[in-house]
Amino acid sequence: MSNEDWGLRESYTFDRNTIHEIQRAANTGLYRIRGWGAKRPLPTFDDLVFLGASASRYPLEGYRESCNTAVTLGTRYAKKPIELKIPITIAGMSFGSLSANAKEALGRGASEVGTSTTTGDGGMTQEERGHSSQLVYQYLPSRYGMNPDDLRKADAIEIVVGQGAKPGGGGMLLGQKITERVAEMRNLPEGIDQRSACRHPDWTGPDDLEIKIQELREITAWEKPIYVKVGAARPFYDTTLAVKAGADVVVVDGMQGGTAATQDVFIEHVGIPTLAAVREAVRALQEIDMHRKVQLVVAGGIRSGADVAKALAMGADAVSIGTAALIAIGDNDPEYEDDYRKIGSAAGFYEDFQAGNDPAGITTQDPELAKRLDPVKGGHRLANYLRVLTLEAQTLARANGKSDVRSLEPEDMAALTIEAAAMAGVPLAGTGWIPGQNG
């Protein structure tokens, strides 16, 4: 490492990554497109800690006393709400961006522990419907593969207004991933770049959305919970408007949320961190007296049971994971280190989900690469990971004396930074100070 030579001083402003990007841009004339989510340092749930039990709060016994993790989503209007055994769901990821085996693995893993998975911008595949005990069907601007039969097969419908990685952005599935099957599902020619629209073709604004929700309910006999998913842009207003439009569930996706293919400048510079978005979404629900009546699902950079517990403590009803789920089934596996190196990446760094050459066989449509992912093993790995998240969240809840993970509350936490205290609305550790609220 050059930084071991104290005669060399790296520029903070022009660090090696910045210099490399300028050189890459100068060589290609193209902006950088990649997968994954925001990679730069951001305020996160790590900036919060739980206080645990003390003289005024008594804890629950870790291996004996029960701590509920079940949650029901869609209790507002839907005749058939979704009942989850754990408050952790799998976020929308498309067949097309992911292989069929990867979709199957996600379905298997989620089903094994009693939670839901979600389609993406490519329609519903038999693999994921067949292997997902509870499947949320995304209603996206592109409407690729949208049809009333699949709508009725779904257990819930998620109207996607935006996603955390790119609020206000559409998508592009590059031609190298457009196989015959993907093309057929999307009614487009094989091998060409496929744009995913950034806004819905037949509604604009919350008043239209209300009517759109009515139509979807009419088509599905008012049975299915209707989620509205927004990227974390203006979560207070977006949550309020989604509720006004008739949503059963609001999904708020922070800027750490993943993507299959988006401009790097979009990923890193649009939207607000998940930590900041949760508080605003909860505040919106509380102000209109709809907290816990309309459920809130939070996504974007959830990695551990601590993240799950902190999101719930701030007032979410459940969380959703995407990137972490892919890692659990085998993404960035060191087993393929040599293959990552061959394509100019490394295990732990691979982010070119758009390229279709994923050594782990997950973000690809190459049949040989896709074979590398065993959907049964991948599914079991995901189930294991979800169990760990759940156990960790329960551990933290019991330590704070809670017999239900959703009984965690902001008062159970302290912030380690002034920024986190302001964003999360919890006191700076060792003080009673919440910036902006009490001085």
Place this chain on the structure above:
Amino acid sequence: MAANTSFDLEEITVRQANQALQEADAGSFTVANPKGVHALVCGLDAPLEVSIDGHVGYYCAGMNKQAEVNVDGNAGTGLAENMMSGKVHVTGNASQSAAATAHGGLLVIDGNASARCGISLKGADIVVKGNVGHMSAFMAQTGNLVVLGDAGDALGDSIYEVRLYVRGKVASLGADCIEKDMKQEHHDQLRALLDAAGCEGVETSEFKRYGSARKLYSFNVDNVDAY
């Protein structure tokens, strides 16, 4: 075939009317007093004949399969959106995004259609006897849009394989949309569409065809001025 069944929306709700129609296997039905209600007769999936006596709101006949729906009046936004099959006919005008993302079937609009007619079309056929508004067939993928009148600005912007037939003036073409030759197969196809829509006395020779130049099918920095 069952006898004609009548629903009066002054007596029953949209939900009740939709539920009865969604559960019917066959028959002909009349819906009275629609008064611009939304999401009327959406999600049908049987060879029904449905006549609506008056104006309808948003998303009338949304996601229609098999049914033949006739609206004697005007239609709001998203008429026959995501239609899969069947036929929808409106005697008046249609608002924005008519037949948005429709996969199959035929939409006939006797009057004008507003902006974004046939947006993201995925295989359906549309015949508009009047004019269409701006951004019609935006990002349309496959299917046919026939316009007997004029087309507004940016017709066919960023289209894929849709065929556009316009008899009148086109205010402007959108990105990657160009005029194309009318070959015999196009005359034949257009004739069939005109006949299906009941356009008597209209000759296919009066139309020009527009489609994708296919230059923007793969992202290329050399095309950056077109984006």
